[in-house]
Amino acid sequence: MHNLSEIRAGLVARLDRLAAQVERLESQQRVPLDDDSGEQAIEREDDETIDAQQSAAAAEMKAVRLAIARLDAGHYGLCTACGIPIDAARLEAVPHAAHCIECEREFGGG
Numbered sequence: 001m002h003n004l005s006e007i008r009a010g011l012v013a014r015l016d017r018l019a020a021q022v023e024r025l026e027s028q029q030r031v032p033l034d035d036d037s038g039e040q041a042i043e044r045e046d047d048e049t050i051d052a053q054q055s056a057a058a059a060e061m062k063a064v065r066l067a068i069a070r071l072d073a074g075h076y077g078l079c080t081a082c083g084i085p086i087d088a089a090r091l092e093a094v095p096h097a098a099h100c101i102e103c104e105r106e107f108g109g110g
Contacts, residue, residue: 004076007091011064011071015064025054066096079103081103082100084100
């Protein structure tokens with residue numbers, strides 16, 4: 001596993017990328033609707049897609065912030081549900097993971 005400062009830097013960088021993504025998505029939604037009703041329907045569908053992307057990014061931002069808080073508190077890498085260490089391979093794949101794979105499955109996250 002990487003050292004904690006590398007992990008923190010990676011989490012902060014991910015948070016910055018997500019914030020930029022949310023900002024970009026918000027600017028896409030501010031575009032006024034076309035006068036054509038058919039185009040408006042397509043634009044509304046696009047807005048729904050953008051809303052879903054914004055929600056996903058916001059949820060990940062929250063998870064990343066919580067991971068940074070756990071790291072700062074000295075609890076990074078421990079499952080927040082059962083307290084056992086989260087597998088290093090899981091943390092490599094999902095650095096903001098809050099649960100071990102067993103608890104993640106139990107809570108329905110996959």
